[in-house]
Amino acid sequence: MNVQSTIRIVVIGNGMVGYKFCEKLIARNKNQDQFSITVFGEEPRAAYDRVHLSAFFAGKSADDLTMAPTEWYAENGIRLFLSDPVVDIDREEKMVRSHHGHIVSYDYLIMATGSGAFVPSIPGVEKDGVFVYRTIEDLELIQSYAKKAKRGAVLGGGLLGLEAAKALLDLGLEEAHVVEFAQRLMPRQIDEAGSRMLQSQLEALGLQIHLNKSTQEITGGECIKGMQFADSSVLDVDMLVISAGIRPRDELAKIAGLETHPRGGIIVDNSLKTSDPNIFAIGECALAHHMIYGLIAPGYEMAEVVVTGLCGGSREFLPFDMSTKLKLIGTDVASFGDAFIEEPACRTIRYENKAKGIYKRINVSADGKQLLGGILVGDAEQYNMLLQTCKGKTILPPDPEDLILGSRGGEEAGAGVMSFPDDALICSCEAVTKGMICHEVGANGHTTMDGIKKCCKAGTGCGGCVPMVKDLIQGVLKEKGVYIRNVVCEHFDHSRQELLDLVKINGLRTYNAVLNEFGKGDGCEVCKPLVASILASLWNENILQKDRAPIQDSNDRYLANIQKGGTYSVVPRIPGGEITPEKLIVIGQVAQRYGLYTKITGGQRIDMFGAHLGDLPSIWEELIDAGFESGHAYGKSLRTVKSCVGSTWCRFGVQDSVSFAIEVEDRYKGLRSPHKLKSAVSGCVRECAEAQSKDFGIIATEKGWNLYVCGNGGSKPQHAQLIATDVDKETCIRLIDRFLMFYIKTADPLTRTATWLNKMEGGINYLKAVVVDDVLGIGAELEREIQMLIDVYQCEWKEVVESPELRKRFSHFVNVPIKDPSIQFEPMRSQKRVKEWS
Amino acid sequence: MTETESKVIWHMACHVEDIPEDGGGCAFIEGKQIAIFNFARRGEWFATDNECPHRQQMAVARGMIGSQEDEPKVACPFHKKTFSLRSGQCLNDESYKISTFPVMVKENRVYIGL
Ligand code: SRM
Ligand SMILES: Cc1cc2nc3c(=O)[nH]c(=O)nc-3n(C[C@H](O)[C@H](O)[C@H](O)COP(=O)(O)OP(=O)(O)OC[C@H]3O[C@@H](n4cnc5c(N)ncnc54)[C@H](O)[C@@H]3O)c2cc1C
Ligand code: SF4
Ligand code: FES
Numbered sequence: 045m046n047v048q049s050t051i052r053i054v055v056i057g058n059g060m061v062g063y064k065f066c067e068k069l070i071a072r073n074k075n076q077d078q079f080s081i082t083v084f085g086e087e088p089r090a091a092y093d094r095v096h097l098s099a100f101f102a103g104k105s106a107d108d109l110t111m112a113p114t115e116w117y118a119e120n121g122i123r124l125f126l127s128d129p130v131v132d133i134d135r136e137e138k139m140v141r142s143h144h145g146h147i148v149s150y151d152y153l154i155m156a157t158g159s160g161a162f163v164p165s166i167p168g169v170e171k172d173g174v175f176v177y178r179t180i181e182d183l184e185l186i187q188s189y190a191k192k193a194k195r196g197a198v199l200g201g202g203l204l205g206l207e208a209a210k211a212l213l214d215l216g217l218e219e220a221h222v223v224e225f226a227q228r229l230m231p232r233q234i235d236e237a238g239s240r241m242l243q244s245q246l247e248a249l250g251l252q253i254h255l256n257k258s259t260q261e262i263t264g265g266e267c268i269k270g271m272q273f274a275d276s277s278v279l280d281v282d283m284l285v286i287s288a289g290i291r292p293r294d295e296l297a298k299i300a301g302l303e304t305h306p307r308g309g310i311i312v313d314n315s316l317k318t319s320d321p322n323i324f325a326i327g328e329c330a331l332a333h334h335m336i337y338g339l340i341a342p343g344y345e346m347a348e349v350v351v352t353g354l355c356g357g358s359r360e361f362l363p364f365d366m367s368t369k370l371k372l373i374g375t376d377v378a379s380f381g382d383a384f385i386e387e388p389a390c391r392t393i394r395y396e397n398k399a400k401g402i403y404k405r406i407n408v409s410a411d412g413k414q415l416l417g418g419i420l421v422g423d424a425e426q427y428n429m430l431l432q433t434c435k436g437k438t439i440l441p442p443d444p445e446d447l448i449l450g451s452r453g454g455e456e457a458g459a460g461v462m463s464f465p466d467d468a469l470i471c472s473c474e475a476v477t478k479g480m481i482c483h484e485v486g487a488n489g490h491t492t493m494d495g496i497k498k499c500c501k502a503g504t505g506c507g508g509c510v511p512m513v514k515d516l517i518q519g520v521l522k523e524k525g526v527y528i529r530n531v532v533c534e535h536f537d538h539s540r541q542e543l544l545d546l547v548k549i550n551g552l553r554t555y556n557a558v559l560n561e562f563g564k565g566d567g568c569e570v571c572k573p574l575v576a577s578i579l580a581s582l583w584n585e586n587i588l589q590k591d592r593a594p595i596q597d598s599n600d601r602y603l604a605n606i607q608k609g610g611t612y613s614v615v616p617r618i619p620g621g622e623i624t625p626e627k628l629i630v631i632g633q634v635a636q637r638y639g640l641y642t643k644i645t646g647g648q649r650i651d652m653f654g655a656h657l658g659d660l661p662s663i664w665e666e667l668i669d670a671g672f673e674s675g676h677a678y679g680k681s682l683r684t685v686k687s688c689v690g691s692t693w694c695r696f697g698v699q700d701s702v703s704f705a706i707e708v709e710d711r712y713k714g715l716r717s718p719h720k721l722k723s724a725v726s727g728c729v730r731e732c733a734e735a736q737s738k739d740f741g742i743i744a745t746e747k748g749w750n751l752y753v754c755g756n757g758g759s760k761p762q763h764a765q766l767i768a769t770d771v772d773k774e775t776c777i778r779l780i781d782r783f784l785m786f787y788i789k790t791a792d793p794l795t796r797t798a799t800w801l802n803k804m805e806g807g808i809n810y811l812k813a814v815v816v817d818d819v820l821g822i823g824a825e826l827e828r829e830i831q832m833l834i835d836v837y838q839c840e841w842k843e844v845v846e847s848p849e850l851r852k853r854f855s856h857f858v859n860v861p862i863k864d865p866s867i868q869f870e871p872m873r874s875q876k877r878v879k880e881w882s
Numbered sequence: 883m884t885e886t887e888s889k890v891i892w893h894m895a896c897h898v899e900d901i902p903e904d905g906g907g908c909a910f911i912e913g914k915q916i917a918i919f920n921f922a923r924r925g926e927w928f929a930t931d932n933e934c935p936h937r938q939q940m941a942v943a944r945g946m947i948g949s950q951e952d953e954p955k956v957a958c959p960f961h962k963k964t965f966s967l968r969s970g971q972c973l974n975d976e977s978y979k980i981s982t983f984p985v986m987v988k989e990n991r992v993y994i995g996l
Contacts, residue, residue, distance in 0.1 A: 113977045534951070556904075556923070566923050568948030569957035569964065594905030594946065598959030601944065606959055610941050856940075858900040858907040858918070866915070866933075866940050 050080050051354070054140055054150040056130045056296065058085030060094055061327030061343035062156030063111045068351040070120045079354070081122045082148050084140070086129035087179060090114050095340050095505075100183045101211050109180070133300035135320055152322055154350065155310060157293035159328040159336070163286050164199075168262030173283040177208045189283055190215040197221035197271065197281040199259060201229040203370055205287035209251050212285065221252045221279060223271065228255060233368060233379040234419045237396065241403040241421045245375045248401070254279065292329045292336055305331050314360040316350050324350045333363045340505060341365075341472040348475065365472070367431050369424060369508055376424035381417025381434040382407060390416050393445050397422075404448040406430065413439055415447070428512045429461060432478075436468035461512050462519040470512055473505025481513060485520040493517070532793075533570040535563045540718070540793045544578045553583060555595045573597040574793045577680055580716035581788045584833045586843050587679075587716075588850055599678035602854065603841055604660055607653065609867050609878035610856075612660060614640065614652040615677035616667050617713060620687040620705035620725075621648030630670040638663055641875045647684035647722070649675060654878060656863045658855045664841040673713070674841040680794070681716045682723070685709035686734065690727030690744070699744030701727035704773065708742070711777065712784065714837045715830075718791040718800075721784070722757075736764045739797040740780055745769070749776045753783055753811070756798035765801075767812045778827060782815045785826040890984060890995030895929075898990050906956065908932045908943035909994065916983060916994055917943035919967060921954055927985040928967035929994050934958040935978045942980065 053069070055062050066081060073079045085091070092109040100109065117124040125146060132141040139149045161176035163169055173193070175186050190196065196212040198205045201224030212220040222229070228239035229246075243253050258274040262284065270280040292309040303311045303319035309331025316324045316332065326346035328338055337343065342364035352359040367380035383405075386392070390407040397403075402422035409416055415434040420427055430447060433440070440447070461470075466479030480500055484490045490499050496513055497503050503510045531537050538546065543562065552558050558575050559567055567575075572595035580587055587596055588603070599605050604612035616631070631650055635642045638659050640652035655663055664674075676682060685708045688694070690701030705725040715721070724733040725742045734757075735741025741752040747770040755764025768779055791800040804810060813819045844850045856864040868879040895909040895918060903922035908915055915932035932942050937960060945956045947967070954967040964973045965980050972978035984995040 107977060110977065535948075565952075566921070566947075566949035566954065568950065568955070569946040569962055572946050572948065591903065594902050597946075598944065601959075606941070606944075608937075608939075610939055853902065856908060857910045857915075858896045859909045859911075862910070864915075864940050 050077055052149060052151045053079050053081045053154065053354070054148055054152075055081065055083045055154045055156055056140065057156035057158055057293075057327070057329070058083050058087070058091045058124065058126070059156060059158040059327065060091055060111065060340055061158070061347055062154070063091035064344050065154060065156060065326060065347040065351060066117070066120075066122055067112070068347055069354065070122070072351065072355050082150075083117070083122055083124045084128055084130045084142055084146075085124070085126045087181075088127045089180065090117065090124065090126065092180065094178075097177075097180070097183065098207055098211050100180060101187065101214055106180050130296060133296065133323075135300055135323070138322065150322070152324065152354065155297060155318070155323060155325040155329055156327045156347075157296060157329040159290040159292045159338070161286060162289040162291040164259075164288055166259050166262055168264070168268070169286070171262055171264055171268045172266055173264075173268035174262060175283070175285045177204060177211075177285050177287055186211075186283075186285065187215065190217060193217060193283040195219040195221070195281045196283045196285070197223055197279060198285045198287055199223050199271075200287035200289070201226070201253070201255070202287065202289070203230065203233065203368060205285075206230070206246065206251075206370065208285045208287050209246075210249070212283075213250055217283075219252060219281075220250065221254060221281065222246070223254045223257045223259060223273075223279070225258055226255070229253065230370075230377065233383065234377065234421065235384060235405065237394070238377075238379075238403050238405065238419045238421045241396070241398075241401060242375065242377055244398075245401045245422060249375065290328065290336070290338055292331070294329055297325070297329070309336050314362075315353055316346050316361055326350055332361055337364055337366070339366065339368065344473055344505065345475060365435060367434075369427050376420065376422060376427075378420045378424040378427040379418070380427065380431045381415065383417045383419050385416055393448070395445075395448055406444065406448055408440065408444050412444065415440060415444070418448075420448075428509055432461065432464050432468050432470065432512070436464050438464055438468070461515045462523075470516070471502035471505065471509045473509075474501040476500050476502040478516065481516050482520050485517050486524065491517055491521060532574055533568055535559065535565045535567050535571050538562060540574060540578070541790055543575070544582070544789060547575075547578055548582050553579060553585065554591045555579070556591055567595070573600070576600065577716055577718065577793065580681075581718075581833075584714065584716070584836045586838070586840050588840070588844065588853075593850075593853060597680075600680075602657060602660065603674065603678055603844065604655070605678045607878065608880075610864060611654045611656060611867060611878060613677065614655050614660070614663055614667075615645070615649060615675040616672035617675040617709070618649040618684075619709040619713075620685055620702050622687070622702055622706060627670060627672070630667065630672075634663055634666050637666075639876070641877060648686045649684060651677070654869065654876065656856070656867070658861075658863055661845055661851045661854050665845045668839070668842050668845055673839040676714060679716060680719050681714060682709070682712045682721045684722060684724075685712075686722075686724035686738075688726050688732035690725075694727055696730060697727035697744070698746055699727055699749065701725040701733065701742075701744055704742065704749075705733075707773075708777070708780070711834060712780075714840070715784065715788075715833060717784070717788045719794050719796045721797070737761065738764060740764070740783060742776060748772050751776055751779055753815075754797045754801040754808070756796050758796075760798075762798040762802075765808045767808070767816055779815055781830045782818075782823050782826045783811075785830040786811075786814060786822075789826075892986060892993040892995050895992045895994045898987065898992060901992065904947060906943040906945065906947065908940075911994060912996060914996070915940055915943075917945075917956070918985065918992060918994065919943075919947050919956060921947060921967070924949075924954060926954065927987055927992065928954065928956075929983040929985045930956070930965065930967065930970055931980040933980075934960060934963065935972075935980060936961060936963050936975075 091111045128142045128144045130140045130142050141147050161178050196217045198209040201222050209220050209222045260274050261272040263270045270278050272278050294304045294310050297310045310325040312325050312330045312332050318325050327343040349359045349361045369378040385407050393406050395404045404420050406418035407416040464478050468478045470478050484499050490496050503513050555575050576595045635652050641654050643651050645651045685705045687702045687705030691697030721739045723740050724735040724738045726733040726735045727744050735743050737755045737757045741764050743750045751768040752764035752766050756762045869876045893911045901907040901920040906917050906919040917930050917932040919928045932940050934942050939960050941959050944959050947956045955964045957964045970980040970982040986993040
């Protein structure tokens, strides 16, 4: 017998775990001929990231989700049969037969058939409009059915069910219900108090929760109309997603006579061997240590165990940690370790804040030394840290409550992730330890997240460990005494702040001059817009002149926001939101003439969408003729200063907020900064202009104006903070001048004022000391610098409209005077919209 | 080089000054949209598909060009997928690729080989 003969491996199932098995085997089969691999997959496409399946609704395509393109299999010599399930295993002859009739012999057979959704046998489940949530095809069906549905429900209030329910809301259903059999949500992961907090959070998101409901029948004719419960209540719905648990796909194993569990699952030992020594089962179809592991990390570990065994090593599959974090947008939920253990077996610390919707619980060993487990609802930022502390059996700090509350001295709790032992598992999906990551950073010089992903795969699975890996990178560098600066990119070894100073001192005004003087290489999409922003912040010259047009970010390049399909939007400035009827008419006429979709924005002005690139100059020409100016909706610059109607009309107003808003908007229009700037002026404490959510906000008082800074709307809302009380207009403007210029000069790129403040040492007190008390003695200089920028302001659209040279660049083709023929519109509510991208 | 030259047909696309230095422009050639880049810093010209394979947007010509180590590249303005201007390979997502075309500049005219 040939000793070096090739070992034939057949893998049944091309899901996440089946794929990971191939990837791991290929990585160790470098000489290519030790193994020959054949994979059968039942689904029509190659393995994709099921964990992030819901991202499909958020616009990710099937391609974005693939684990590896089909070429990968070919390049690595793997024969891949898709849409071709295995239907029979002949264990005597060691052969499998597929649906399409392929017969392939094996030396070792790997069952990675995963699981399917468990569908309880409720009368009516076969009706149209009832779905499961497992594959891309399921999601496609749900997506198209949801278009004509108004009310949807999910059966099952577990991890997956809640994810599905949120998806229904995001699909635009008017009502989304969650129906749960138990008395509370996620009963297996979190405790009573956590469930209740989660429930109120989800209700705030718009989900309707029904507990204690046993569904008896799904009613309706051909299509679902409603659900009938045991307590004789009913719920009218026109679609239903069943998420009542998973059922291991062991039907093929049963046919082949392998030992399976009466409640499902192919029984395996610690080496993942089934009752046939030549057949292994891994992933969600395998029953190990008496349980099905319905998570990705243990599945990957199973693949690792089998690959190690096949390559002559030895590794055992040990009972695996089942800690989880729910990935619902808008709510954090996590549980880890022993979440339910009660006193006196442990000491339990609970923190509950109903107003903020936060519930945290940690269970600490009776001697106070170790973390045993816990639950986080509403704020799971410390999840990874706690999980590692728990798994790594790290000795706790003297006040373990600091772990969830932060030590209230303002300093960070404990020494963070750097205090973990070297063998603490950081990435559980890829089994990467702290020691391995520190080694890659320290010894092998991989100091970026991308670098770490490539060299040891940490962070490529569920992604939950990414923040910790970043902390480790920083930690190791700090330990090595490397002074960490946020350098711009491979072309500039400087931070934004350093570069701004250098450009200023040397009086540079073009990108090439900056690159020649202080950079290397040819630049890229990171440093170009950054330098563009610095140049604009320093000199306020037209951003498209000299060599500056091709270095602008997409929107700045054509002074308009690019949209789906490649058309642009047009937003003229409407200071303070005040506009005359004459100007309104002009906007209407222009929109009509150029066929634009119009909408009132959230910033108190009007956006016209769907403009062809080539039409932009003539559209603006007409607007400018009527007295409009650029609204800089495309730039990292001042957007809007919103106003409420104030004392001119409102019976409560104490000052003229509209006039002040217009004055402020006119003063700072065109000012370019590290990120966009927004402001608002309210006429009294009722705050109708929402000034406290702005980068700088002004609220009228009986005696003058209160100034707030560093607020933010957007994805992480933050209230602005008060830095001056009852000041007059002039003082208010002077303080804003200083504040803005200080921000422009010191903030990192693309950092809003709120984030800038959060990172500032000394926080709001320091900022106030600099801006109001002028402790650095730079107040006058800041005022002078900003005045210079204000003095040279010109409407940049006006300059473009008047310059034939600049106008020429606004055309889709350089060689023919036609518009992009690929742009397509479709009608919507008596206007039009651009065709959806695929 | 001579081999490719014998196969391609050269199409006059535009004049040199139609494409901004260190920037791009799009030409309509034989019903196809071609992105042309004047990489003045390197003294090189490149041409690629104008359509980005990520979301089928006709906008590669409007992207910023630059380099990654020494590889010349362009970033699609929509979601910043970057493509090698030499091979067309997407540099931050292996699964995408665009076509590249030879460029010839003669007497102030830019020709693309299809
Ligand atoms: C048009 C508008 C929505 C609307 O129809 O109302 C809008 C549209 C866009 N917003 Fe906005 N935002 C609009 C008001 C807002 C507001 C409300 C406000 O200003 O009072 C906010 C929250 C307030 C805030 O910024 O603090 C807002 C927070 C964002 C954010 C999140 C910023 C953050 O710090 O988290 C982004 C993303 C970004 O800038 O990175 C964003 C980005 C965008 C972009 C530019 C996305 C893009 O890059 O394509 C959208 C451009 C659409 C287009 O093609 O023109 N938009 N956006 C609003 C224009 C206001 C205007 O007149 O200029
Ligand atoms: C919406 C959703 C969200 C999730 N979120 C998380 C999360 O946040 N964290 C987490 O850890 N886990 C999560 N999971 C679970 C995770 O996706 C699974 O643990 C993982 O996919 C299991 O991988 P697998 O390869 O064992 O099974 P699967 O990915 O199901 O792959 C099995 C494959 O085998 C195929 N197959 C079955 N029978 C045959 C046959 N006879 N012949 C050929 N092919 C066959 C199936 O069609 C399937 O393609 C989530 C799952 C879903 C559905
Ligand atoms: S919230 Fe703003 S960025 Fe998001 S879709 Fe609406 S307009 Fe666009
Ligand atoms: S369309 Fe080009 S990156 Fe998305």
